[in-house]
Amino acid sequence: MGKVKGIIAVFAILLVLLFFFGIKNIKSLQGQIGGQKENISELDQRLEKIRNLEESLELRRLTGKVLPQIPRVEDPIANKILIEKFFKSFLTRLGLEAEVKVENERKSRDFPDVVEVNEVPIKIGITSYSSYKQVMNLLEEFRKFPLSIEILTIGGTDVAVPGVLRLQLKYYVVPGGA
Amino acid sequence: MLLCIDFSGEKAKITTTKKIKGELSLVKSLEINTSDLGEYLESNSKQIKEIRVSGPLENTFHKTFILPDMKSNMLKGAVENEVIKEFGNDYLFEQLDLGEMTVSGAKPNRRIMTAGIERKALEQLSDTFADSKIKPNIFTTHPAALQVLLEKLGLSDDKPQGFVEIAHPRSRIVVFKGKEIQLTRELPLAEKEKDPESSALAKDIYRTLLFYGESYPNQKVTRLVISGNSCTTEIVENLRQKAGVEIILFSPETIIKDIEDNSQIHPGCLGLALLDPGSFHFGFVPFSVQEKKKFTKMVTLLSSAFFGILLIVVLVIFRFSLNLKDLDAYQGGIKGEIKMKEDRMKELSLELVSHSIETSQPHWSEILLELAAAVPTGISLESMTMRKSKKGWRGELYGAAKGPDEITSLVLVEGIQDNFNQSPLFTQVKVTEKKLEGKRITFKITYQLKG
Numbered sequence: 091m092g093k094v095k096g097i098i099a100v101f102a103i104l105l106v107l108l109f110f111f112g113i114k115n116i117k118s119l120q121g122q123i124g125g126q127k128e129n130i131s132e133l134d135q136r137l138e139k140i141r142n143l144e145e146s147l148e149l150r151r152l153t154g155k156v157l158p159q160i161p162r163v164e165d166p167i168a169n170k171i172l173i174e175k176f177f178k179s180f181l182t183r184l185g186l187e188a189e190v191k192v193e194n195e196r197k198s199r200d201f202p203d204v205v206e207v208n209e210v211p212i213k214i215g216i217t218s219y220s221s222y223k224q225v226m227n228l229l230e231e232f233r234k235f236p237l238s239i240e241i242l243t244i245g246g247t248d249v250a251v252p253g254v255l256r257l258q259l260k261y262y263v264v265p266g267g268a
Numbered sequence: 269m270l271l272c273i274d275f276s277g278e279k280a281k282i283t284t285t286k287k288i289k290g291e292l293s294l295v296k297s298l299e300i301n302t303s304d305l306g307e308y309l310e311s312n313s314k315q316i317k318e319i320r321v322s323g324p325l326e327n328t329f330h331k332t333f334i335l336p337d338m339k340s341n342m343l344k345g346a347v348e349n350e351v352i353k354e355f356g357n358d359y360l361f362e363q364l365d366l367g368e369m370t371v372s373g374a375k376p377n378r379r380i381m382t383a384g385i386e387r388k389a390l391e392q393l394s395d396t397f398a399d400s401k402i403k404p405n406i407f408t409t410h411p412a413a414l415q416v417l418l419e420k421l422g423l424s425d426d427k428p429q430g431f432v433e434i435a436h437p438r439s440r441i442v443v444f445k446g447k448e449i450q451l452t453r454e455l456p457l458a459e460k461e462k463d464p465e466s467s468a469l470a471k472d473i474y475r476t477l478l479f480y481g482e483s484y485p486n487q488k489v490t491r492l493v494i495s496g497n498s499c500t501t502e503i504v505e506n507l508r509q510k511a512g513v514e515i516i517l518f519s520p521e522t523i524i525k526d527i528e529d530n531s532q533i534h535p536g537c538l539g540l541a542l543l544d545p546g547s548f549h550f551g552f553v554p555f556s557v558q559e560k561k562k563f564t565k566m567v568t569l570l571s572s573a574f575f576g577i578l579l580i581v582v583l584v585i586f587r588f589s590l591n592l593k594d595l596d597a598y599q600g601g602i603k604g605e606i607k608m609k610e611d612r613m614k615e616l617s618l619e620l621v622s623h624s625i626e627t628s629q630p631h632w633s634e635i636l637l638e639l640a641a642a643v644p645t646g647i648s649l650e651s652m653t654m655r656k657s658k659k660g661w662r663g664e665l666y667g668a669a670k671g672p673d674e675i676t677s678l679v680l681v682e683g684i685q686d687n688f689n690q691s692p693l694f695t696q697v698k699v700t701e702k703k704l705e706g707k708r709i710t711f712k713i714t715y716q717l718k719g
Contacts, residue, residue, distance in 0.1 A: 094563060101570040105577065112581035119588035126595040133602040140609040147619040157622045200624065204610040205617045222636065229632035236621050238656075239629060245651030246664075262625070264617040 157236045159263065166195060173210055173261060181214070184228055189215045191251055198262060200238070210261040212237075215253025225255060236262040269295060269315045273305070274410060274536030275324045275393065277438050277454075280305050283537030284315075285524070292524045292541060297532045299435075299497070302396070309400045319397065319404040320540040322413045325440060327389035329355050330411055330449035333380045334369060347380050359384035364549040366447055381448055383412050383550040394554035403557070405545065411442040411449045412550035413539030418444060418493070420523050420542045423516070428480070428489045430513075432473060433535055434496035434503060439469060441476050443489055451480050470506035477511055493518055495535045630661060630717055635693060639665075642687035642694075646670055646680045650710075654717070661717035663694075669709045677709040688715055 150156065160176050162169050174192045181188040191213040198209035219225055225244075232239065241248050241258040249256035274281040280302050284295040300308055309316070333350045335343060347363050361384030368376040390407060397403050414431050418424045428445045443451040455472040463469070477489050492511065494504060495518030508515050520533055523542065545551065553561070613620060635654075643649060650666040667684070671677035681699060688697040694715045701712035 094566065097563075097567060097570065101574055104574055108574070108578055108581060112577075112585070115585055116581070116588060119585065119592060123588060123592055123595060126592060126599060130595060130599050130602065133599060133606065137602055137606050137609070140606060140613070143620075143623070144609055144612060144616070147613070147616040147623060150619045150623060151616065155622060156618050157625065159618070201617075201620060202610070202613070205613050205620055207617055207621055222640065226633035226636055229636075233625070233629060236618075236625060238625055239632075240656045241653065242632070243651060243653035245649070245666075246653040248653050248655070262621045264621060 157234065159236060160261075162263070169195065170210070173212070177212065177214065180231075181216070181228075184231065185224065186219055186228065187217045189217070189251055189253060195263060198260070200260070200262075206265055208263045208265060210263060212257075212259040212261055213249050213251040214257040214259065215249070215251035216255040216257075217253050219255060232259070238262065269317055270541055271312070271316045271319045272321075272534075272537035272540035273319065273404075274322045274413070274534050274540065275302065276410070276435065276440065276536075277324060278302055279435075279437075281435075281534035281537055282308070283534050283541060284312075285541045294524050294533075297534060297537070299534070305396060306399055309397070313401050316402050319400070319402055320406040320408075320543070321393065321397075321404040322408050322410045322536050322540055323385055323389065323393050325410055325452055325454050327386035328409045328411075328452070329359065329361075329382070329384045330409065330452055331382050332366065332448050332450070333382060334377045335380060337368070337376055337378050343378065343380070347382060351382055351384065355384060358386055358388065360387050360390055360552050360555070361385075362550045362552065364447065379448070383409050383449065385409060385552055387555060390552055390554045391556055394557060406540070406543070406548070407552045407554065408540070408543075408548070408550050410440065410536045411444075411452050412548075413536045413543065414442055415444060415447065415449060415539070416543040416548070417520075417535055417539035420539075421520065423493060425491070427491070428484070428487050429491040429493065430473075430477070430489050431493045431518075431535070432495070432507075434469065434494065434499040436498050439496065439498070441473060443480055445487065450484060451476070467506055469503060470510050473507055474510045477513070489513055491516060495533070497532060628656075630719075635717065638691055638693045642684060642691055643667070644680060644683045644687065646676075647684055659716070660719075663715045663717065665713040665715070667711060667713075668705075669711065671707065671709075674704060674707055674709070677704075677707060681709055681711050684711075685713065688713060693718055 160173055163172070170192050174190055177190045177192075178188070181190070193211040193213075195208050195210045198207045200209070201207045216225075216228075219228075229239070229242075238260045239257060240260060241256070243249060243256045245254065246256065249258045270285050270287075272283045272285070274283075278301060279299055281297075281299050283297045285292050286295055287293070331351075331354065333347055335346050335350070337343075338346065343365075344363070351359065351361055361382050364381045366379040366381050369379050370376045385407070393407060394404070415424075418429075418431065423429070424444070424446065426446045428443055428450065430441055430443045432441045433439060437456065439455045441451075441453050441455060442449060453476050455469060455476070473492075480489060481487075489511075491514040492507065493516045494507070499517075504515055504517070507513075518533070518535060520535075520538055524533075524538065639652065647667055647669050650668065652663070652665050654661055654663045669677040669680035669684075671680050681702065685697060685699050688694045695718050696714075696716040698714050699711055700714050701710075703710045
């Protein structure tokens with residue numbers, strides 16, 4: 091009887107171990123499968139977005155709806171000066187007196203890493219403008235260039251440049267782009 | 269090859285047979301000392317496929333009980349009680365229902381034939397085969413094996429008849445009546461020099477028959493079947509004269525082939541060879557073998573259960589692993605496509621910038637006009653700021669309400685707040701600061717651009 095009890099005990103232990111490790115393994119696999127499904131779902135969504143974006147961008151390329159860039163040279167300091175000059179003349183042409191501060195070009199974090207886009211922070215302080223329409227006109231003109239307004243303030247001091255209307259902008263540059 | 273062993277005292281009578289086209293054929297018949305059996309088994313182990321054994325007569329019993337008719341379970345219990353009462357608790361026994369026995373005017377009784385063997389003796393017998401690769405599959409008693417033989421020979425009769433095996437140093441006599449084993453006895457056979465006419469054995473047999481007559485008063489042995497390698501014509505003649513019964517010499521040619529000498533045939537062994545294990549009633553299994561079988565059965569059952577569960581677990585794990593592998597492959601495919609699209613995006617950087625600006629920059633003229641429209645007369649704006657954040661465009665508006673009195677100024681502040689709330693361009697409008705300065709009220713409004 092002792093031998094029988096021993097064998098039953100051994101099998102009981104083996105069964106317990108089998109259940110323990112089996113269920114542990116199965117649960118781990120189920121967890122991995124669950125995680126993988128979530129990943130796939132996220133990737134699916136991302137792929138869908140990318141597909142839509144790609145379609146939209148391809149269409150944009152075909153229709154030529156691409157914003158023009160300020161001509162660039164190889165020297166970064168020269169580029170900075172070029173941008174400053176461009177904005178000053180641009181504002182003058184619109185009949186606005188303004189102060190323009192151009193900072194150094196840096197990698198933009200507004201776009202996915204796979205896309206190589208740089209940004210040039212620009213601060214513009216317009217000391218006087220004749221009408222509200224002139225301001226609206228300025229803002230509409232900005233839309234024709236790869237410019238993103240970050241802060242716009244009238245009478246405020248949020249942008250560190252003197253002026254009644256102060257703007258903080260980002261000028262996007264695609265290195266090697268047309 | 270079927271090995272049949274009939275133990276008788278110190279001797280083991282051995283017969284090996286094989287079946288050729290369904291008929292039993294004799295291979296070998298011999299008699300050896302029990303002590304030499306191990307050696308014999310070892311040297312013939314390759315040829316032996318099955319072993320059947322009949323034990324010595326001592327330590328066995330054969331008895332028919334007459335019991336009142338009752339349900340089979342109760343009858344079985346009653347027989348068990350009777351056996352224990354008669355022979356004690358040391359016997360392993362089997363029973364066979366021989367049918368009803370009707371006595372006129374009384375309820376019918378049942379005749380139950382029992383055959384038993386002492387547990388210890390059976391264990392000893394079983395131990396003889398401890399070193400053998402093949403273990404006996406049937407242990408029985410010598411008379412039970414003989415009974416099978418008589419049935420096969422067509423000598424089974426409702427009248428009592430005896431079967432005598434004359435052999436050195438012991439002869440055996442068994443009296444049968446139909447399926448009932450009524451008497452068994454071992455008789456010594458004297459050396460031929462001491463008893464040349466074997467009159468002593470004839471006397472013993474005669475006395476046995478007289479004893480049978482006393483035990484079963486209304487019955488008489490009418491026939492004796494004689495066999496054995498020590499059987500002589502003198503013994504047969506002597507018996508014929510003394511017992512006055514019909515004597516038949518054992519002749520097994522009808523049921524077994526290739527017999528050269530009848531005297532060399534061991535009837536007990538032949539009975540063992542002829543019995544059908546499936547329908548045989550008096551087969552015994554030693555307790556140790558029963559335990560071993562039980563143990564083996566339990567181990568088999570437990571290991572089957574274990575391996576069954578193991579198989580299920582492995583299959584489930586395998587299935588999940590395959591699922592995971594499929595998902596990995598699918599994920600790899602999506603990642604690959606994303607990578608491909610992202611590479612393509614590199615070529616469309618300028619388009620992406622254009623797209624981003626177009627979608628992220630609000631229509632400033634609309635906003636400025638809406639702002640101007642939302643400011644009622646009596647309110648002067650001090651500053652207006654709009655800032656791009658991760659959640660969208662947030663705006664702050666500082667101004668002062670200049671009413672003729674404080675109440676009107678408050679109403680003006682509420683008015684501008686209402687105008688902002690009602691605007692389709694602004695949301696989350698809150699007056700976060702309000703300060704009374706004489707009759708005028710300075711305020712701060714925060715809001716967010718919709719979309």
